[in-house]
Amino acid sequence: MKLSRVLAGGILLAALLVPMGNPPADACGVGCLETLRPGGAWGSAPLPSHSRPLPDAAPPPVxxxxxxxxxxPSFRFGVAVGHRDPRAAREAAEAGCRSVPRGCTQIVEFTEACVAVxxxxxxxALIMTSDPRTYEVRAIEIGTASNPADAQRAALRECASLERGALHCRLLQVSCGPR
Known part of the structure; x- marks a missing residue:
């Protein structure tokens, strides 16, 4: 009885190891075709020479x-996103704050899709309102990320870290370029 169980287990194991009929769809892997070898066993063969491999997807442009x-004392700023050339991005950002008498200073360049200010x-004053006489601008901070929500969080986090958290931080602008 014990010998028959061992033999039945061995036959079952052999049946699992030697495929019968068509092999599973993923038995060959990428870049080969299933072929029937002499003697009835399935195997792998390279693609025929007339087949062309699929082209790699081109990476998105930076x-x-x-x-x-x-x-x-001005806090005017310029933001540019989505330019194919870093020089064009710099020029567009500088154009955003060029109207002030003292000019602009380049602060940062980035390749992320989104920026928040x-x-x-x-x-x-006793009460801060939208009237500029009731508050003083102390800082402008930016955050960049691949999506607008993360860029906003980064900008607000940078702002909140200034002056020991004594500033009230608010978003001024969120811009995203093509992805």
Whole structure:
């Protein structure tokens, strides 16, 4: 009885190891065709010479962005995203704040798809309102990321870390280029 169980187990194991009929669809792998070898066993063969391999997908083009800030006391800024050339991104960002008398300073260049700009303000009146006389702009911070939500979080996090958290931070702009 014990010998018959061992033999039955061996036959079952052999049946699992030697495929019968068509092999599974993934038995060959990438770049080969299933062929029938002499003697009835399935195997792998290279693609025929008239077949062409699939072309690799081209990586997406790198898109450039830039952020420029006007020299103090102005907090005017320029943002550019989605440019194919870093120089074009710099020029577009500088054009955003060029109207101030002191000019702009290049702050950062990036290749992320999105940028967010946050402003850090401090109250100078009893109540802070939208009136610029009730607050003082103390900082402008940016955050970049592959999506707008992460860029916003990065900009607000950078702003909140300034002046020991004494600033009220608010988003001014979120811009995303093509992906």
């Amino acid at each position: 898109r450039y962005g830039a952020f420029s800030l006007a020299r103090p 946050a402003e850090g303000v401090r109250r100078v």
